Amino acid sequence: MTKFPHGWLRASGRRSARMIIGTAIAALTLGAMAAPASAAGPTISTVAAGYAHTCVIRTDGALLCSGSNDSGQLGDGTNGASAGKTSPVRVGTATTWAGIDAGTNYNCAIRTDATLWCWGKNFRGQLGDGTTTNRNVPTQVGTATNWASVSAGDSHTCATRTDGTLWCWGFNRLGQLGTDPSSVYYATTPLQVGTATTWAGVTTGYAHTCATRTNGSLWCWGDSSAGQLGTGSLSYSTTPAQVGTATTWSTVAAGYAFTCATRTDGTLWCWGENGYGQLGSNTTYQTAPLQVGTNTTWSSVSAGFNTACATRTNATLWCWGNNMAGQIGDGTTTNRNAPTQVGTATTWTSNVAVTYHTCGLRTGGSLWCWGNNLSGQLGDGTTTNRSTPAQTTI
Template identity: 30%
Template sequence: MSALYAWGANSHGQLGLGFVSEQVVNPTRVCELPDTVPEGSIKTVVGGGGHTFILTNHGRIYGAGWNSSGQVGDGTQVRSVPCFQQIRGLEGHQMTSVACGWHHSIGLSNTGRIWVWGSNSHGQLGLPKDEVPYSSLPISLDLRDVVSVAAGLRHTAVATKEGAVYTWGAGSHGQLGHMDSQGKVVKLQPTPKLVEHIEGKVLKVACGQNTTFGLTTEGQLLAWGDNKWGQLAHDPKSVGYFTCPLPIPQNYFGSERISWIVAGWTHVAVGVASGKVYIWGRSDYGQLGPLEDTIQPNQIHRYRYIPSVLSLPKKRILGLVCGSEHNLALINPEKDESASGSCLYTWGWNEHGNCGDGSVNNILTPVKVQLPGNVKMVGVGSGHSFSLVKLF
């Protein structure tokens, strides 16, 4: 039997617990799921600034939380939706992925089509904002063969089967990768536009707050946009932002191929073929965790721009997700640890109890979250967290 647990910020009902509260500091079972969502069918949980989506193995999307711009996709602008409900207009489609910005959303189907909904204040829906200021129902965009979708604070990125990347929305930090005819940064792009000058074919996109990443078929990582906290793996004292896709040197990752990427608002983590996880970016909330090359493990730095290996001794990382400034790691402990089965460790920003340790103090060293079973999946929003657990 499986059970979904949630904790952290709940000021808009984004935990789906059936009520609104400032915070929930301990993992709490989500008991108000629709009858059409058996807990064992939950594939992923993703969240934005204050809203959350559940994607099931059947390709259905259910939303809860902040809905002032229609970002939950239920056809209304009710401020808070405290229980998960199915997104309207996508019932006949097999959805494979969903992503959230601050208050907009994007979904991908198994046919490579995409839908957008929520706020369009900065063109983040890929539609002229004067014509569509927001949408409380999904709108299909005229893009085909999409294989990956991602959303930043107020911008959106997708990758296609051919390896091309399209971006739109807010771009004042260079996160769109577009320049105008005068060589200036495009600050707002209201419709999807091809990102030029990409080396290789991109199969996966990820977005930070104002940064965009592309992972190529060769395992190379490209990055562009804001570099205030070293997110581009370049010294922010020298590079404030970058408008063209910038290859991050493979020797930063032991010359290994990168297998996956996740991004918080201002920090980034990647996994490589050997199983190691590298992490970099902003670190003043402890969101980078303990690093192999850190002499004083509890010393707080504002940022680290050179990717470093995340150090979790005797623990194999099976999966990692990033909130705005905190992380959840699905861990398989090695045999000499007393725990059995997969479990959850968390660290970083904890103002809303989003790390799930019962406190609101930032977590500098990863702590184990107490859950009543083996962890099967972890999900995260800006300041809220989820875990699917197989009960003992």
């Protein structure tokens, strides 16, 4: 569940979220040169949020995770109900991590050598290692060394390669892998989606997938029971279906049963389920893109479990939708059906990950988290929920 910009090759997370290898490598290099805003040592270059865990990549290329660890999603070699961590723990000793996305109970990440690694829950083959065995340490997906971006959903994963091809694996009950579920109910290794070589980025929701192509067009497939494919239909699609005719899509993020996206003109659009106001408007579910307000300065968007967040060109951060755990960050637990500004800071970057908790990076590489913290996913050493951003030092 991530967000991605058109022309990556990104997507998200579920963050986005969420991975252009060249960009990630540049972030590691530039980050190492920049002086941290608030503390000595490495700052953060990337953040990803799962259902109840968080992972970050530091500017020195190290990977750390905190929160729930029931399926081994922290990647530290342990797993179980009592194996969670309220402070970040190091994932191995590698310092070559370039990008990461978090699924509900698992993660997938790319290294600077363009290899792909996944770990955590694997009940439907979402780790792509040819098995359905959970993994508590990163496990390589095949032998390819040309992965460009990855997006982890609930129980399916999709990723692009540098040759413009798109691959998906995991659960396929509603066609979210881009192929007929009657022939492939789930896949434990990557399956290519069609034959196109113009995919630019991909984002996975609970049971649907959306991706952009290099011409700025947007395509979605899988579950559309709430209209989350944006094609005007409530029926699922087993192959990519184009969303309208626009060729100006910029960043796209698939949430639980909804999707939000920005266009190159700075407008913001959402569609799908709207029970919590996650479409940014007071309306029913939508089967086609609905513009959120009239603002034309939106720069990126992230989507999670019925909550969305977006940044504007002035580096402000806005969130809306489900706020049961304070994940909107406005100091309340009141659901919002319109974008609500998170504090007054004007230093937010586009790297924001949202589920039932939210984490975002500010310029200088500082990490701020808020929302649900029952499993220690905010990484602050406690299990106390927060309804406003608090800085996490890693």
